[in-house]
Amino acid sequence: MNYLSVENLSKSFGDKPLFHQISFGIDQGQKIALVGINGAGKSTLMKIIMGLEIPDEGDVAMNHGIKTAYVHQNPVFEANLSIYQTLFSDSSSEPIKAIEQYQKAMLIAQSGKDNADELNAIMEKMDRLQAWDFEYQIKEILGKLGLHDTDLPVGNLSGGQRKRVALAKAILEKPDLLLLDEPTNHLDLKTIEWLEEYLSKANLSLFMVTHDRYFLEKVTNEILELDAGKIFRYSGNYSYFLDKKAERREIEATEQEKAKSLYKKELEWIRRQPKARGTKAKYRVDAFEATKEKAFQRKEEREVALQVSAKRLGGKIVEIDKLFKHYGDKEIVTDFSYTFKKGDKIGIVGPNGAGKTTFLNLLTGALAPDKGDVTIGQTTAFGYYRQEEGSFDESKRLIDLVKEVAEVVTLSNGSTITASQFLNQFGFPPKQQHTPISKLSGGEKRRLQLLMVLIKTPNFLILDEPTNDLDIVTLNTLEEFLENFPGCMIIVSHDRYFMDRLVDHIFVFKGEGRIKDFPGNYTDLREWEKEEEAKAIAEKQAAKEQKPLQQKPPEPTKRVSKASFMQKQEFKEVQQKISHLEEEKESLISKINQGAEDHEALLEWSTTIQRIDEKLEELEFRWLELSELDDIMN
Structure with missing residues (x-):
């Protein structure tokens, strides 16, 4: 079944064409990633598909029989709504609507009003829609995405938390087609791994823009590349895409060489012919123009070539000695020591809010510790690429911004280049260098931010989420540069x-x-x-299995030929207790099956059932003992 069709779509911004007459479709079960260099038009194409942008020409046809959800790269919500209200207020999901109706009806019932008929009708609806199970799924998804306090207003959330809310909202809608724009940005590593696992197994179609290469490898079964305004399709994951793209590039290079050779021959023919255009064979002139276009077609690869020099590092780089830092009752760093050595390349991982950014500020001296020392060597020059986008004067031109720092840049081989040549190395061609910064895409601004860090030739790089919004071409080049970087380096990144x-x-x-x-x-x-x-799980399981073996089984009661009066009374009491406990257990099971708004109540009921089972086991064993006595029933 076809879910989405894109036909002959074109879009330009001013004199800058993004794509021209591209066509593709998404069918049921396909999980497709869209890749391309920064500024190629990936996010614009996604917005056009969702109706947030208007194309210059072409059509987007969505199957009206399917449910679609979209997660924006930087989602925006009503600031005054809570997380819970944001997740469910405008939901079209029947189970979610039923859960919301049930919770409202329970509040009315708890206030003392008689709404038993309404509550029963809603509970029947919950049963029919299997919404009790869905309520558990909601709790699990919110927990995996780290959204524990759903009463918080979304206006108080960070960009990463808003991204989690948007992902949770989209997943809980249970869409047939899910569209994601950079889904892994601002998520911590464990959340990314959970999302990757979920999407790889989920029974839905997927269309996403992402630069996360492990994500591409595991989740997608098809890749679309937006390159030079055209769409190229690869039926496979990221590894397959790399192989086939290399083959395509080789074929294109061969065809271009053939076109150049043919162009030279045709040029001779054109020059030999009379000047009047009408006397030449029109078809051959047209073919000549097409050959010329193909022969001299310039691919907008925007290859980034990083060759920046680094200042020499001395013997002492950075020494951390018994560092302590806390905010209120929250410990950020406790008794940490480390001495950096030349060539150290250190990663930092941990959940959001664990103190990673605070640690970096302590390291650079931007923040004072509560106790301990951070000693920075005299030759150590930090280059700090921050997670937040650089605050540039957007009215300035790129070339003017770079020249404010350096007119001439020294490369790693000792040679020097101009500011314009340096920008060109970073994938900003001369034509783009004279445009205002406001015209850059999000990824291009991040690349400019990286350029402004490296132009100062640091020897100790601190990179806080450097991969956000960078395209795969830039990432590969940046990795090659950092592999050979002679100084020290600290990386905080969700890119595995x-x-x-x-x-x-x-x-x-x-x-x-x-x-x-x-x-x-x-x-x-x-x-x-x-x-x-x-x-740890194996040890816990082993301890659990060994526990019963360590307990001595109860000694069997000595058989008596005739039951005494006291034994007959005990037998009756045991029977009554067993009956009462079984009734209580049935009642609790019924309550759990009906569901509850209060998850603490659900937990308490489950714990009570476990205690009842233990007591029943004990009473049934005693009942069997007594039942062996003669005349016990009389």
Whole structure:
């Protein structure tokens, strides 16, 4: 079944064409990623599909029989609404509507008003829609996305938290087609891994823009590349895309060389012919123009070539000695020490709010510790690429901004280049250098921010989420540059591929001020954590299995030929207790099956059922003992 069709779509901004007459479709079960360089028009294409932008020409046809959800790169919500209201207020999902109706009806019932008929009707609807199970799913998804306090107003949330709310809202809608624009930006690593696992198994169609290469590898089964205004389709994951793109580039290069050779021959023919255009064979003139266009077609690769020099590092770089920092009752760093060595490439991981950015500010001296010392060597020059987008004067031209820092830039080989040549190395061609910064895409602004850090030739790089909004071409080049960077480097990133390629050990922020120095890259860390988790589960299971063996079984009651009066009374009491406990258990099971607004009540009922089962087991054992006595029934 076809879910979406894009036919002959074109879009330009001023004199800058993004794409021209592109066509593609999305069918049921397809999980497609859209890739391309920054500024190629990926986010614009996504907005056109969702009706947020108008194309210059062409059509987008959405199957009206399917449900669609869209997660914007930077989602915006009504600031005064709570997380819960934002998630469910405008939902079209029948189970979500039923849950909301049930919760409202329960509030009315709790206020003392008689709405039993309404409540029964809603509960029947909940049963029919299997909404009790869905309520559990809601709780699980919100927990996995770190949205625990759903009463918080969204206006108070960070960009990353708003992204989580948008993802939760889209997932809970249970769409047939889910559209995601940079879904992994601002998420921590464990949340990304959960989302990756969920989307790879979910029974839905997917169309997303992302630069996360592990995500592309595991989730997608098809990749669309937006290149030079055209769409190229690859039926496979990221590895397949890389192989086939390389083949396509080789074929194109061969065809262009053939076109150049043919162009030279045709040019000779054109020059030999009379000047009057009408006397020449029109078809051949047209063919000549087409050949000329193909022969001299320029691919807008925007290859980034990073060759910036770094200042020399001295013997002392940075020494951290017994560092402490807290905010109120929250410990950020507790008794941490480390001495940086030349060539250190360290990754930092930990949940959002664990104190990673605070630690970086302590390291650079922007923040004072409560106790301990951070000693910075005299030759150490920090280059700090911050997670927040650089605050540039958007009316300035790129070339003017760079010239304010340096007219001439020294490269790693000792040679010098002009500011304009330096911009060109970073993928900003001469024509673009004289445009205002306001005309740049989000990814281009991030690339400019990186340029402004490296132009100062630092020898200690701190990169806080450097991969956000950068295209794959820029990422690969940046990785090659950082691999050969002679100074020290700290990376905070949710990009697992980036971390695996560059870091040799990791500072793991475990919470409550604890920082573990782990020897290895991110994949090594996750494998070690999984092994530790499996070991802990196995030990717990072994202890659970051994516990009954350590308890002595109760001594069997000595058989008496005739039951005494007291034993007959006990037998009757045991029977009554068993009956009452079974009734109580049935009642609690019924309540759980009906669902409840209060999850604490659900937990309490489950715990009570466990206690009843234990008591029943004890009473039934005694009942069996007594039943063996003669005359017990009399």
